[in-house]
Amino acid sequence: xxxxxxxxxxxxxxxxxxxxxxxxxxxxxxxxxxxxxxxxxxxxxxxxxxxxxxxxxxxxxxxxxxxxxxxxxxxxxxxxxxxxxxxxxxxxxxxxxxxxxxxxxxxxxxxxxxxxxxxxxxxxxxxxxxxxxxxxxxxxxxxxxxxxxxxxxxxxxxxxxxxxxxxxxxxxxxxxxxxxxxxxxxxxxxxxxxxxxxx
Numbered sequence: 208x209x210x211x212x213x214x215x216x217x218x219x220x221x222x223x224x225x226x227x228x229x230x231x232x233x234x235x236x237x238x239x240x241x242x243x244x245x246x247x248x249x250x251x252x253x254x255x256x257x258x259x260x261x262x263x264x265x266x267x268x269x270x271x272x273x274x275x276x277x278x279x280x281x282x283x284x285x286x287x288x289x290x291x292x293x294x295x296x297x298x299x300x301x302x303x304x305x306x307x308x309x310x311x312x313x314x315x316x317x318x319x320x321x322x323x324x325x326x327x328x329x330x331x332x333x334x335x336x337x338x339x340x341x342x343x344x345x346x347x348x349x350x351x352x353x354x355x356x357x358x359x360x361x362x363x364x365x366x367x368x369x370x371x372x373x374x375x376x377x378x379x380x381x382x383x384x385x386x387x388x389x390x391x392x393x394x395x396x397x398x399x400x401x402x403x404x405x406x
Contacts, residue, residue, distance in 0.1 A: 251357050251372040251402070252288055260286040263315035267291060270309050282306055282323060285359045287370045289317035292398055294361040294368050296324045320398050322368050335391045336362040343367065346385040353378055353385075358399065365393035373401045 250257055264286040271278035281302075283294040291310050297303045303323045310319050328336075339362040347355035358371035367386045373379035379399055386395045 251354075256288065259315060260288070263289065263291070263313060266313045266315065267310055270313055271306065274305070274309055277302065278306055278309075283361045283363070284310075285361060285368075285370050286316075287359060288372075288400070289315055290320060290370065290398065291316050291318070292320045292322060292359075292361070292368060292370045294322045294324075294363050296326055296328045296363060298325070298327070300325060320370070322363075322366075322396060324363055324366075326364075328364060332364055336364065339365070339367065339389050339391055342389050343386050346388075347382060350381060350385065353381055358382060362392075365391050367392055367395045368398070369395065370398045371400070373399050376401055 252260070264284050267284050267286065268279075271282055271284070277297065281295045281297045285292040285294070291313075293306065293310060297306065303321070303325060306323060307319055307321050310316060340360055343360055343362075344355070347353050347358060354374055357373070358369060360370070361368045367389075369382065369386075373382070379397065379401060382399070383395055383397065386392055
């Protein structure tokens with residue numbers, strides 16, 4: 208029964224559902240919370256793990272907002288099992304170091320995966336990156352051999368960053384192969400953990 212229900216949840220955009228929790232206002236939180244809890248039950252990290260990661264990501268984003276606009280627009284945040292994946296583009300090394308330092312101070316952060324690039328992105332680059340991420344999410348969602356609910360991803364300047372939990376190495380290899388198949392992808396960097404005891 209659980210396996211068949213998990214198949215239904217593969218068809219949902221998990222990132223969108225979890226993102227609803229960050230909507231300000233009670234109505235948004237209630238709607239997003241209900242959807243996220245239903246989805247979280249089928250993730251490897253479980254409902255409590257998802258809730259902890261959402262709370263940690265919210266604290267990180269709040270800290271970055273308080274630090275200034277350049278961090279809000281320049282830094283992407285994904286938190287999985289307390290590991291904070293930072294992506295995006297900032298102007299210089301000092302600004303990147305400050306962002307990483309801010310994140311390390313946040314309660315619930317066990318590790319910081321600093322993938323923030325130095326430089327700039329054009330609107331065209333941002334549009335391509337968004338398209339790549341959407342394509343990859345769609346491919347994973349409809350691949351019956353991948354439990355897409357366990358993956359989060361970001362694309363920055365043609366580089367795809369992955370985080371999550373793979374059922375086994377074969378599943379992770381399929382995810383990476385899907386990413387390689389997409390136009391504009393220059394590289395794939397995986398921070399995905401493969402479940403222990405699975406081949």
